[in-house]
Amino acid sequence: MGNPARCRAACSEKTMSTTLNWRGYTWVRAAAAWGLLLPPLMCSSCATRCGADPGTTGSAIPAASNPSQDGSATVDASAERASDGCPDGMARVEGGKLRARRKVPWVIKTMCVDRTEVTVQSYAACVVQGVCQKPDSRESGGGGACNWGVLGRELHPVNCIDKNSAETYCQQRGARLPNFNEWRWVADGGDTANSYPWGNAPPSDHACWSGVAKRSGTCPVGAFPKGDSAQGIHDLSGNVDEWTTTEFFVTPGDFLLLGGSWSDQDPNALKTIAAEHDTPDGRYETYGFRCIKVMSPPAPRPSESSEGCPENMLVVEGGKLRARGNVPVDIRTMCVDRFEVTVESYADCVKKGACQEPKTGGACNWGVSGRAWHPINCVGLDSAQAYCADKNARLPAADEWEWVAGGRNAATLYPWGNYPPSLEVWWSGRVERSSTGEVGFFVDGDSPQGISDLSGNVSEWTSTPSSEGSGSFVVRGGSWESKLPDQLRNGTTDHQARESRHHAIGFRCVKDL
Known part of the structure; x- marks a missing residue:
């Protein structure tokens, strides 16, 4: 320019x-x-x-x-x-x-x-x-x-x-x-x-x-x-x-x-x-x-609040999820990562020997200069679980993820409300993207609790299998590649094989309280 x-x-x-x-x-x-x-x-x-x-x-x-x-x-x-x-x-x-x-x-x-x-x-x-x-x-x-x-x-x-x-x-x-x-x-x-x-x-x-x-x-x-x-x-x-x-x-x-x-x-x-x-x-x-x-x-220290969450995690109160009119699902109160796990944070886990290196090349962030604050991508389900386990945390289930994104009773279509995305998220619906963006810069796209990038940037692994014995798991949230608003809705579901290391998929962790 x-x-x-x-x-x-x-x-x-x-x-x-x-x-x-x-x-x-x-x-x-x-x-x-x-x-x-x-x-x-x-x-x-x-x-x-x-x-x-x-x-x-x-x-x-x-x-x-x-x-x-x-x-x-x-x-x-x-x-x-x-x-x-x-x-x-x-x-x-x-x-x-x-x-x-x-x-x-x-x-x-x-x-x-x-x-x-x-x-x-x-x-x-x-x-x-x-x-x-x-x-x-x-x-x-x-x-x-x-x-x-x-x-x-x-x-x-x-x-x-x-x-x-x-x-x-x-x-x-x-x-x-x-x-x-x-x-x-x-x-x-x-x-x-x-x-x-x-x-x-x-x-x-x-x-x-x-x-x-x-x-x-x-x-x-x-x-x-x-x-x-x-x-x-x-x-x-x-x-x-x-x-x-x-x-x-x-x-x-x-x-x-x-x-x-x-x-x-x-x-x-x-x-x-x-x-x-x-x-x-x-x-x-x-x-x-x-x-x-x-x-x-x-060494990690507890949050300054009384909520009992580690730093850079926020408490999300539990309740009953009635998103799809089925039998209500009980959701426990939990701590949730404010941001998708970053390259910098994942690198610390690799250095400790607790995590495997992600795939490189293409739109993968691993090994690319200037991407320390981008979400880690090109990691499979097992690598995401290993990272969370090292933090004494875990991946969210699909219902838990939807609860976090939609607020109580999953009452909104998107983390920020019911109106379609514009400049609230990192996606390709308004401007064509070629890769991820730094985590957490879209204030207007935060959830009511202040959790960032639940829509866009990278889709996120959950621990929920797509079906019994399928070998694939639910991913949520849409990504930087998403071009349609519906792809970013809280309830939209995608599926990936557990060994998939796609450039549009990352993760965040949750911790039970």
Whole structure:
């Protein structure tokens, strides 16, 4: 889609009007669903790149022999700080609960976060090792504000870099890109209502941006300490927009970039809720990144509520299910996973030796970078049961699943009510999908208890056989491949052989109380 917020000057009045008419309702719904601040006019026919000549260029890549001053100083970042357990150049950010319009808040894990955006010098060390690819430069046809190969830009953020290259860099450090919720938690300093990382004061001299003085390129990292977060993390607003792993559900294949950049003149573009989106191969002068490293979680602890459910499970009261007019089925009170089991959670089970690796390839999520918060898919029934057993839980029966999705007496057609899906779920009825999405981003599709993705994303295994001795089992909920609203209804049933490892099937666990 180009870089719409930067390229309005290249759009004709007709193009801008057409784009607004086409996407007007979508932007309103998207902003409401995620609390995002998105440009009101999006230009998909950007013909020019923004940015002017930043300085003198050199033919060689920047030297990588001297340690950088940024948050990812060396390619080998294994040295631990005794004080906070984070590698040198990273800051510890304590986890907590992020509400963000949810009935039940997100649980954010404690993590180590790069103190600065990754610099040219640090990225160069990865290139020298043969792990990372060179970003765009002026010589290679990149924009005039690309930093690669420009003398004196060693401690500027590496820019003109695509999402895949950013992920490769983070992975070789044992880290990864943040998702939307993690980035926002870091920038907001927790579950706060601040507009900017430093508070609510307008940017002024808090960031590298063009609102006070027009800039032709990036600034050295950490040059605006007044804009630091409470943890001392630099440039979360301005300098470069930062890649995340979160796909923008309105435009399949586009990913969110957060934080604003040096070219922004509107203070709203630097707010922590402001977002851009682009395809993963986008390489603009305003794009950069930083890495995070999620810290090993402590031993499981009970929920802070009195309900007795483990963290990230919610209580669902029992009752009698009369969904199909048959003899009522008694449903016990239980704890239910808020989210479909993620790749990250399943990987922990594999590392312990309690779970088998899923199938790979195609639309399977296992082994695909940036999918840590996607639901695990391509797993058979036995693997799903093994995971739940390792958590002292189990798969739900088909009747239990329907009870959870429909509320008491399965009174609604969908988890959110009786009206057909639109932007409430990750499905292909409105926008064609090619894979799963990150769990839990569709607030309007949550059940009354706050349980996410009961419709769409992946269909979910149950423990109920399709029939006596058939070898197949009931799956519920519809998936990212679903195109018809009826496929997402609470009572819709599908069947799969227990050994099936389909890319549209995952699972969640329940625990008896």
